[in-house]
Amino acid sequence: MKIAVLSGKGGTGKTLVSVNLAELAGEALYLDCDVEEPNGYLFFKPQQLESQAVTVKIPVVDQEKCTGCRQCVDFCQFNALAYIKDRLIVFEEICHSCGGCVLVCPEKAFTEKDKEIGRIERGVSGHVQVHTGILNPGEESGTPIINCLLGDSDDHSDLLTVIDCPPGTSCIVMDTVAGADYCVLVAEPTIFGAHNLAMVHELVTLMGKPFGVVLNKIQEGDNPSGQFCKDKEIPVLGRIPFDQKLGLLNSNGAIAVREDEAYRRIFSDLLAAIRKEAGL
Template identity: 40%
Template sequence: MIIAVASGKGGTGKTTVASSLALVAAEKGEVRFLDCDVEEPNGHIMLKPCWYKKETVRVPVPVISREKCTLCGRCAEVCAFHALAVLPQEVMLFPTMCHSCGGCWQLCPSGAISPGWREIGQVEEGTRGEIYFVHGRLNVGEAISPPLIEAVKERIQPGVLNIIDAPPGTSCPVLRAVKGADFCLLVTEPTPFGLHDLKLAYEMAVKLGVPCGVAVNRSDGKDSLISQFCYDNNIPLLFQLPQDREVARGYARGIPAVEMRPEWKERFLALLAFLEKGGYARCAK
């Protein structure tokens, strides 16, 4: 099973929930934790894996032969992302704007463009007990993260529980992280801002065809705004984690919530039982 943990905004407690879920699930068997928030990964701060492998991720970019180029401008015409500009004496490439579609080197009439490679980041792998951990680190200044997210997701393994810690928001990187998951756990907070972004995240999951449920972090015990939205849209409200100063202090020191509050394990065990019994399939109907 592949569970994506997502949120419509940053700071709701997505990594708090994902890391605690991984620790509780690891007591029952092997777990894979994939931190796809490649612009600012922080799952490793909570889970503290022992690293054993690093791999560079590259993407194709055009390499232009000055000898063959006729400055016809065809490459700039076909580039939907404006990564190429044809000047009177040369062709300029803006590599961080290139999406590696390959249109320029496939359609160049003089065959002056060939694919080269550019490094965008690294994938690092490690372990903590029964948890296999992998995350991506996007190079500073890079604007396009989906290829690195895909490289992280290539480590998904059938037959075990895979937990994806998605980036915040509802932009392209989040879509790439959540796409293909069996279930999406939407983490929110019981505030008007939390509700606004929860709606966006829910719409994203619906568009992707991924069944979802809601977890409330920093719950006030009522969560009336979130509860009403879940009721109106027939979304399961799976669990609520109360506002807890000790958990916040532990988070600041890199200590997972379930280690600060062991009694919270029951909430995550209930979530796992819900999914194991096919609850995610019922959510899709």
């Protein structure tokens, strides 16, 4: 079972929910796919760390073979190639490693080299396997790292997998959600929060994924995100209060369900609701 936890923006409590669900699930696999800003490891503090570099293929041109036909330049949809002053230039920073230039070159002027774009760190925290994707600053796409992380879940199919997704609704989020069995949408009780909830709601609906909503930072008064769920008949899986103690635990990198029985009950009820909605 793969549970993807996502939100329309950062700071809604996505990692809070992901980490505590994984901790409560018994033997579990936690995948931090927020590769640009991973922070689940700050809570789990995994031990026995192993690191694996993630590389992509980048074209290398043999200027002696290149005739300047520009077929590769015309083919590249990302403007990663340019023919200037009788030389072909490769802009590695924006290359998407599709390999198309290698295929279309009539002179076979291209070879490829490995370029490291980031890494995966794997460790253990109690009964939770913690796998973290880390994208190097300035890299174009974290999709190859996410694909490697999702491959880990296939290798641990016997474990409940909690996927901490990137925020938003970009392509990298779609890559992360694609293999999920159930999606948990985390939302704040504000107009802005409802707007971002609508974004991820549209995404998972288009992708045909079953889902429910967690309303975080609940206070007295209006809750536009809650009203959105009511209007759209979306199941609300749980409500997490806006609580100073929970905020302090979170800011200190503590896992709430390890520290306080009240929070353990809240997240246990949430996990039970997810299992019920997902048909487990």
